[in-house]
Amino acid sequence: MNIEKKDLLQLYYYLKLTRRIEDRVTALYRQGRILGGAWTSNGMEAISVGYACALEKNDVIAPYFRDMGAFLARGITPKRIMAQYLGKKTGVTGGKEGNVHAGDINLGVLGFPSHLADNYPVAVGVALSFKIRGERRVAAACTGEGGTSRGDFHEALNMASVWKVPVVFICNNNQYAYSTPVRIQMAIKDVAERAVAYAIPSEIVDGNDVVAVYSAAKKAYDRARAGDGPTFIECKTMRMHGHSEHDAAKYVPRELLEEWKKKDPIINMERYLISNKVSTEEELVNIDGRIKKEIEEAEEFAEKSPLPEGKEALEGVYASPI
Amino acid sequence: MNIEKKDLLQLYYYLKLTRRIEDRVTALYRQGRILGGAWTSNGMEAISVGYACALEKNDVIAPYFRDMGAFLARGITPKRIMAQYLGKKTGVTGGKEGNVHAGDINLGVLGFPSHLADNYPVAVGVALSFKIRGERRVAAACTGEGGTSRGDFHEALNMASVWKVPVVFICNNNQYAYSTPVRIQMAIKDVAERAVAYAIPSEIVDGNDVVAVYSAAKKAYDRARAGDGPTFIECKTMRMHGHSEHDAAKYVPRELLEEWKKKDPIINMERYLISNKVSTEEELVNIDGRIKKEIEEAEEFAEKSPLPEGKEALEGVYASPI
Amino acid sequence: MAEVTYLEAISQALDEEMTRDSNVFLLGEDIGYYGGAFRVTEGFYEKFGQWRVIDTPLSESGFTGAAVGAALMGMRPVVEMQFADFISCAFDQIVNVAAKNFYRWGGKTPIVIRAPFGDSVHGGAFHSQCPEGFFFNVPGLKMVAPSNPYDAKGLLKASIRDDDPVIYFEHKFLYRRIKGNIPDEDYVVPLGKAKVVREGADISVITYSAMVHVALEAAQVLEAEGISLEVVDLRTLLPLDKNGIYDSVKKTSKAIILYEATRTGGVGAEVAALLSEDMFDHLDGPLIRISAPDTPVPYSPPMEEFYMPRVEDVVKAARRLAAY
Amino acid sequence: MAEVTYLEAISQALDEEMTRDSNVFLLGEDIGYYGGAFRVTEGFYEKFGQWRVIDTPLSESGFTGAAVGAALMGMRPVVEMQFADFISCAFDQIVNVAAKNFYRWGGKTPIVIRAPFGDSVHGGAFHSQCPEGFFFNVPGLKMVAPSNPYDAKGLLKASIRDDDPVIYFEHKFLYRRIKGNIPDEDYVVPLGKAKVVREGADISVITYSAMVHVALEAAQVLEAEGISLEVVDLRTLLPLDKNGIYDSVKKTSKAIILYEATRTGGVGAEVAALLSEDMFDHLDGPLIRISAPDTPVPYSPPMEEFYMPRVEDVVKAARRLAAY
Numbered sequence A, B: 001m002n003i004e005k006k007d008l009l010q011l012y013y014y015l016k017l018t019r020r021i022e023d024r025v026t027a028l029y030r031q032g033r034i035l036g037g038a039w040t041s042n043g044m045e046a047i048s049v050g051y052a053c054a055l056e057k058n059d060v061i062a063p064y065f066r067d068m069g070a071f072l073a074r075g076i077t078p079k080r081i082m083a084q085y086l087g088k089k090t091g092v093t094g095g096k097e098g099n100v101h102a103g104d105i106n107l108g109v110l111g112f113p114s115h116l117a118d119n120y121p122v123a124v125g126v127a128l129s130f131k132i133r134g135e136r137r138v139a140a141a142c143t144g145e146g147g148t149s150r151g152d153f154h155e156a157l158n159m160a161s162v163w164k165v166p167v168v169f170i171c172n173n174n175q176y177a178y179s180t181p182v183r184i185q186m187a188i189k190d191v192a193e194r195a196v197a198y199a200i201p202s203e204i205v206d207g208n209d210v211v212a213v214y215s216a217a218k219k220a221y222d223r224a225r226a227g228d229g230p231t232f233i234e235c236k237t238m239r240m241h242g243h244s245e246h247d248a249a250k251y252v253p254r255e256l257l258e259e260w261k262k263k264d265p266i267i268n269m270e271r272y273l274i275s276n277k278v279s280t281e282e283e284l285v286n287i288d289g290r291i292k293k294e295i296e297e298a299e300e301f302a303e304k305s306p307l308p309e310g311k312e313a314l315e316g317v318y319a320s321p322i
Numbered sequence C, D: 001m002a003e004v005t006y007l008e009a010i011s012q013a014l015d016e017e018m019t020r021d022s023n024v025f026l027l028g029e030d031i032g033y034y035g036g037a038f039r040v041t042e043g044f045y046e047k048f049g050q051w052r053v054i055d056t057p058l059s060e061s062g063f064t065g066a067a068v069g070a071a072l073m074g075m076r077p078v079v080e081m082q083f084a085d086f087i088s089c090a091f092d093q094i095v096n097v098a099a100k101n102f103y104r105w106g107g108k109t110p111i112v113i114r115a116p117f118g119d120s121v122h123g124g125a126f127h128s129q130c131p132e133g134f135f136f137n138v139p140g141l142k143m144v145a146p147s148n149p150y151d152a153k154g155l156l157k158a159s160i161r162d163d164d165p166v167i168y169f170e171h172k173f174l175y176r177r178i179k180g181n182i183p184d185e186d187y188v189v190p191l192g193k194a195k196v197v198r199e200g201a202d203i204s205v206i207t208y209s210a211m212v213h214v215a216l217e218a219a220q221v222l223e224a225e226g227i228s229l230e231v232v233d234l235r236t237l238l239p240l241d242k243n244g245i246y247d248s249v250k251k252t253s254k255a256i257i258l259y260e261a262t263r264t265g266g267v268g269a270e271v272a273a274l275l276s277e278d279m280f281d282h283l284d285g286p287l288i289r290i291s292a293p294d295t296p297v298p299y300s301p302p303m304e305e306f307y308m309p310r311v312e313d314v315v316k317a318a319r320r321l322a323a324y
């Protein structure tokens, strides 16, 4: 696939933005400034950046909680995201929800329900609406490999294939579901084998190679848009931290982490851009500088934003209150 | 597989018993003597008879509502079954439930919950208990091809394979789920393709050939007992009546029914027994005579049995009432 | 004006809403080519085509989730559960996704879930349940349960036009047994409004769905004895029309709460709780709940009959309260 | 006697029951090698082995169904939901299979489902719910919700030894915050018995789980004002200990019902309904329910605080009732 420079640099930008924003989240969580939990996509950024950047403006995503990159790439700004983490009124959900449990229908981002794989049937319904209305839009849904053990995964893929709707299922296979390794999550080697049961074509890609993810996603979206139905894309990666910030992940063999450290998606991409002469080191440093500034501003914005008032808890239960 | 004469005759006996008892159920339903619904396994008897007869005494089944043959083969007597249909106190559930929504733990028969495929994870749990306790017993669960679209199907097969427990999944693929043909139930050709997603070996058998079902089941049980884990068996058949007695099934092409009429499992088996000189026509007529008598007695028993009293409805909600 | 059955009223509402708004479409098992287990959508497949009357795989959670997704895109899906009993398979999608989307992130989710419920077909524990209690502790959901053709049509239209997820409980017993006149013109019955279906002076019977008819029968029996029942049909179960309930009890000072679901934790408990909180000074006697007992629905006729609330239960309770 | 946390009490109960009865085993996500998201089963994997502390795939419905199957074979499985919020995925297996097996066909189903519930970790709508209301209209189930280490251990043992399906709601807020002395010897706290945890004369506060501590705090505040609260800890939610509740209200004639779940249709409604039916002649004032409002659990601290029932809510309600 021939990808233009501006698109490649955009991929790089979102990779780096994701990394830096999540690093700040982690720091703020450790300072006790973010309450609840903090889950990041550290080392896995290429997946959500890749699948989201390959979409068109009118497409829709049903992300899961490691998809910060997709939130950003869809246009949810760092300001709104930082404010969301701090529970501020200016956050994506006005403080109703924390971290990436958020959505913005105008940007084609559905809110992530914690219950893993619940977003898969929802994405099928999104795609179904496109099919019914004859729109050339696609839906992309992502979940972890653990989430693929849930019944809703099965029901979603089955419906999608029978109805041949324009949905692409992405799976972040980071080898663990919390502490549970793939080996006791499923008896197959590749999650992609699951797609066989629905006659859905699948592809396995290096989840640490953003260009690979982007290209595979783009191809699948094209198929979907052409009316050829769903695709399943398994992105192989590794969760480099604990499940969340409060998990030391002692259950992960250190060698595994060492091995994957070498495959960092950002370093990968920098190497790619420079060795292919798409970009210069200087250019990348400039991008990074821009990102740092953006995040500083976002953080400042978030800090200065007001908290909601307690009684706002009562608002917005119904779209048409009685 | 070499099957002894007595076992072959037993298969024949249960096939015929199932057919005759369900014919009576249908007649009584039409007379308004059986309330609610009446679902039969007409033309599909070979499946439940086959998989149940291949089991050992201590094994356990999690049947579904077309498994009259399995109920009978496990030793639930025609008397108790007829009384069950008539809502009598002497029925399998004492009137608490109707038709084959029944179970008898002492005979290794779990009660069927209407919610299709709910019995699949339950059967995995049964098999898990055998594994934990080191018992050489197996569990067999059956559902229709429609039921395999449910999430519980997926979760069950996945767990069974990861845990390698002694369970055998049987699927009655009778080409329709109520009015829904397989073509809009799933995008694959054979239900057995679903097993690939779990690395579970599968077999497709002629569901109208009781010897084939019996042999495939026996082989799968042997595997399970040897500690080699689950098997999935798809039995191809055809639902020869409506979904239930009140469905005329106009949505089924008549030619399909004509075609499958020629493959009636009972006629199949009679032909097999006689052409292989296992049995004589006379012997089979005698068996049938015995069955007729048994059913007459069962019906009489059921008719004469008392109905429960209304207030018995309050009993048995809890095993340990507080 | 035309006389229609309760079932025809439902069918008409679907037909008219689908004709009015191309965003309305249907999903469920056997609703298309076959016309539905209860034949509510007979002829729809021919009229609206396979993509507006979708025969789904056997996947309640899946197709409810799909309805949610379509609703988020501006469609107005109406899901049919073949029997309300199977709604439990879609429980998670309903309570955690559909009901919370709007609050959590502003995702409008206008889905309607039609759930044929209640005892009538001698179906035993799995074809007779009244599952409204499962969903009664779920903010963000709405629930309605009409008792007659007029409300059946008007509430279904209102539910389809509403921007929130609504579970529409249609009673199987009423399908072909209850007839009524309905206007020829388009109308809705607004969500959230109870209705006094019989005025009375002595005791309020607060009830819904099929039990409304039991209450009305009891009222007739009691009239002869000089006890005057007022019958309040809740129509919408969630959120409850508090004022509608209170207005009646202010008048009568006594209340019976009648429902077909099992006793503990159902809609009846909430009505009692509301009255005991807000109407304490108006109450001249204990509240009496009449419901099914706390058991699964039994199959055998004598037990099934025993299980169901009866006219005589209401009559007895009313006599007791009248004498209080 | 030894002082333990609420969490340690739960852990001890599991350990002792597994040691006592080889049929007891555990299933859940990350409970084995890792020791559980809240570390309740830390060290169990090493002690009991992988087939008694089973790390399951991410399949709540599946592993709950598997527990049902094992229970039918005479095992005594204890299932852990990682958060109670995820119990909704297993709803169908719980209400239709586990809860109805015994009634429908005599299948004894002694499973325990441990559900860490309640607000405490600033987890927002999906890590804070009190889902007991979902299951409160389900005959055949039992539900318990201990408020302290003694009950936590005793009720868990009783639940494991019980022959029916039990949902065991353990409150995340109490895990490490509440300590108490428990006997060294084996003991159980029988299911179905409420407990007066503070004697009082004027007003009964009927409550359970973490809210017991809110009630006790309020009682202390009010003591200074001469208002004497009696605090009744329900302990078992299903079936409710009616007599335990009634005995207290007979004494005080007034009642506040305090619960963390959302208001409509929860346990509180049923307690109010029972009192308004059976204790009408004893009541000298309206019943007052104090609960979370009817909204999902909000994340941002000011809203979360607003959402949670507070000591001052109880104090105010008690003053109002005392003056009644």
Ligand SMILES: Cc1ncc(C[n+]2csc(CCOP(=O)(O)OP(=O)(O)O)c2C)c(N)n1
Pocket: A066, A114, A115, A116, A143, A144, A145, A146, A147, A148, A150, A172, A174, A176, A177, A178, A239, A243, D029, D058, D060, D082, D086, D089
């Ligand atoms: C239905 C459900 N059960 C349990 C959880 C709790 N939980 C949150 S993340 C997680 C592990 C997820 O693993 P995976 O799907 O592989 O995603 P990853 O975290 O590895 O990206 C679990 C068990 C949940 N969110 N949803």
Ligand SMILES: Cc1ncc(C[n+]2csc(CCOP(=O)(O)OP(=O)(O)O)c2C)c(N)n1
Pocket: B066, B114, B115, B116, B143, B144, B145, B146, B147, B148, B150, B172, B174, B176, B177, B178, B239, B243, C029, C058, C060, C082, C086, C089
């Ligand atoms: C979860 C669930 N949804 C819906 C139903 C209603 N229903 C009963 S049988 C049936 C069709 C079943 O088809 P299949 O699984 O192929 O079994 P068959 O009747 O063909 O033997 C349906 C939809 C049900 N029993 N369970």
Ligand SMILES: [Mg+2]
Pocket: A144, A145, A146, A172, A173, A174, A175, A176, A177, A178
């Ligand atoms: Mg993972």
Ligand SMILES: [Mg+2]
Pocket: B144, B145, B146, B172, B173, B174, B175, B176, B177, B178
């Ligand atoms: Mg079928």
